[in-house]
Amino acid sequence: MKIRTLFISDVHLGTTKCQADKLLQVLKDYEYDELIIVGDFIDLTSLKRKFYWNPDHSTVIQKVLRSSRKGTKVTYIIGNHDYFLRGLIKEENINLGDVLICDEHYYQTLKGENIYICHGDQFDGFIRLHPFLYVLGDWAYEMSFKINKIYNKIRRFFGTLKTGRCSLI
Ligand SMILES: [Mn+2]
Structure with a gap:
C-alpha cells in the first residue's frame, strides 16, 4: 500500500x-x-x-x-x-x-x-535526572520475564497449569 x-x-x-x-x-x-x-x-x-x-x-x-x-x-x-x-x-x-x-x-x-x-x-524529568533508574527498570523488566518462566515451570511441574500459558505479568 x-x-x-x-x-x-x-x-x-x-x-x-x-x-x-x-x-x-x-x-x-x-x-x-x-x-x-x-x-x-x-x-x-x-x-x-x-x-x-x-x-x-x-x-x-x-x-x-x-x-x-x-x-x-x-x-x-x-x-x-x-x-x-x-x-x-x-x-x-x-x-x-x-x-x-x-x-x-x-x-x-x-x-x-x-x-x-x-x-x-x-x-520524564525524574528518570532523566537519574539515569541509573533506566538501568534498574530495564533489569527489573528482564527479571520479570525470567521469574515468569520459572513460575510457569513450577506450575507445570505440579500439574496446575492445565490450559496454555499463565502469565504473572
Ligand atoms: Mn523509549
Missing part, C-alpha cells in the same frame, strides 16, 4: 523481545516517501549491558538505509534508549549519511500544518 509517511518508534533492535520479523513485513507492505523513526530503534542501552543481535535486525537496518539511498526521506528522533546520541547534536541537528538525526522534529502535513514530534522521555 502506498502511504505518504511511515512513523515507527521503539523497535528496540538488539533485544530478544524485538519483533523485527513483524517490522520487516510492515516495511514490505507499505511504500512510503518519508520514514520518521521516533527513537529507540537500536537499543544501545540494552546492547551495552548484554549483547544480542540476529539477522533480521541487520535486515531492518539494511532496508532503512537502502530506502534512504533510494530517495526516501529518513528522519531519526532520539529516544531514551539511545540517549547517548543526544551528545552528538549539541546545538545543531546532524546528518549521518542521508539520515537526519534530531531530538525533536516538525512534520508538515499536506495541508501545511506543523506537527511536533519527539520521543517523549524529555518530559
Whole structure:
C-alpha cells in the first residue's frame, strides 16, 4: 500500500523481545516517501549491558538505509534508549549519511500544518535526572520475564497449569 509517511518508534533492535520479523513485513507492505523513526530503534542501552543481535535486525537496518539511498526521506528522533546520541547534536541537528538525526522534529502535513514530534522521555524529568533508574527498570523488566518462566515451570511441574500459558505479568 502506498502511504505518504511511515512513523515507527521503539523497535528496540538488539533485544530478544524485538519483533523485527513483524517490522520487516510492515516495511514490505507499505511504500512510503518519508520514514520518521521516533527513537529507540537500536537499543544501545540494552546492547551495552548484554549483547544480542540476529539477522533480521541487520535486515531492518539494511532496508532503512537502502530506502534512504533510494530517495526516501529518513528522519531519526532520539529516544531514551539511545540517549547517548543526544551528545552528538549539541546545538545543531546532524546528518549521518542521508539520515537526519534530531531530538525533536516538525512534520508538515499536506495541508501545511506543523506537527511536533519527539520521543517523549524529555518530559520524564525524574528518570532523566537519574539515569541509573533506566538501568534498574530495564533489569527489573528482564527479571520479570525470567521469574515468569520459572513460575510457569513450577506450575507445570505440579500439574496446575492445565490450559496454555499463565502469565504473572
Ligand atoms: Mn523509549
